[in-house]
Every structure is written in C-alpha cells, then in structure tokens.
Amino acid sequence: MFDVLAFLFEQYFSLENCPDRGTLAKQLSAAGFDEDEIGEALAWLNEFDELDNAPYALLDAREAVLPRLLHPREANRLQPEAQAFFHYLSSSGALGTGQREMLIDRLMQSNAQSIDEEAVKRVALMVLWRQGDDLANLLIEELLFAESDGQMH
Known part of the structure; x- marks a missing residue:
C-alpha cells in the first residue's frame, strides 16, 4: 500500500490533479500494482x-x-529506524502537533504489521500533500528525493 501512495504522489503532485477513484484504480493496475494493494x-x-x-x-x-512518546502498541509496529524518523519529524518542527498525530493515526490504520522508515516518509508525504501549500510541497520534495542514508540532524 505504501508503494501505491508514493506512486500517487510522484504522478499527481497536487490533489487537484488526481482523477476519480475508478480512473485511478485503472491507472494503478496498468502501472503494475495488484488489486489487493490498490x-x-x-x-x-x-x-x-x-x-x-x-x-x-x-x-x-x-x-x-x-514531545510525543509512542504508546507501546505504536512502538511495537514501528521499526527502530521508523521510530527514529518519526521522532526526528516531531522534534524538528517539520510537522505541527496535529500533523504529527495524524501521521501516527494513519500509520496505525495500515494493515502492515511492521512499519519501516519508508512507510513513515510516505504517510508523512500524504499528510503534507493533503494540505497543498507551498511550504508543505517543499518539505515533501525533500522527504521524497533526499538521500536516505543521510543523517537526520
């Protein structure tokens, strides 16, 4: 599912550009995603x-x-690198308090038993993408295209 979200962001940089869900499902299928994932x-x-x-x-x-402490159920699902990235986003001011809570809520709504750093990035992108402002788009570009092996401070 997280790969589909990343694909959507890359294809439709703005929510206004997204087609209806039926058309979107056909495009995702044509792009090679399986029906369950779509x-x-x-x-x-x-x-x-x-x-x-x-x-x-x-x-x-x-x-x-x-500061945001993860509940044990949240911490059990987030891999250590995902936890570190979540705390980085929280403490750096990249996300507001409401955005941070929406991020963790959306992560917990996924079916994934183990959530990695890439999933945190992609859901953070979706939270920011939903806002559609220029500052959010700059942060989105940084999250999406930044080197993943760089230090987070």
Whole structure:
C-alpha cells in the first residue's frame, strides 16, 4: 500500500490533479500494482479524505509543541529506524502537533504489521500533500528525493 501512495504522489503532485477513484484504480493496475494493494490504498485514501480535521487543528492551536512518546502498541509496529524518523519529524518542527498525530493515526490504520522508515516518509508525504501549500510541497520534495542514508540532524 505504501508503494501505491508514493506512486500517487510522484504522478499527481497536487490533489487537484488526481482523477476519480475508478480512473485511478485503472491507472494503478496498468502501472503494475495488484488489486489487493490498490484496494487497500484506495480505501485508506477514502478514509483519509473523510477524516475530521477539527481535532487535529485544535492540537495545532496550542503554542507549545509537546514531545510525543509512542504508546507501546505504536512502538511495537514501528521499526527502530521508523521510530527514529518519526521522532526526528516531531522534534524538528517539520510537522505541527496535529500533523504529527495524524501521521501516527494513519500509520496505525495500515494493515502492515511492521512499519519501516519508508512507510513513515510516505504517510508523512500524504499528510503534507493533503494540505497543498507551498511550504508543505517543499518539505515533501525533500522527504521524497533526499538521500536516505543521510543523517537526520
């Protein structure tokens, strides 16, 4: 599913450019993704589109960004590198508090038993992509095209 999300971002840099879900499913199938992966990704996107942003916006309204500790269920699903990257995004200010919580919520909604660093990057991209502002697009480009072996500080 995370590969489908990365493909969508690379193909449609803006949400406005995305076709309807039926057309999108055909394009994803033509690109070589299997039906299960496409179905899971489209269901995830539909759920993501229907999210109520109000609770997340309330978190962003707070002036202080509080550190985020992972719940044991979250920590058990995130690989160590994924945890490190999540904490990097959280502590660096790359994501607001609401975005950070949306990121972890969306990661926990995936069917993956073990979530790697690439999955965290891709879901962070989707969270930022949904906003559609220029600053988010710059961060998205950095996440998507940055060298993965570089240090995170």
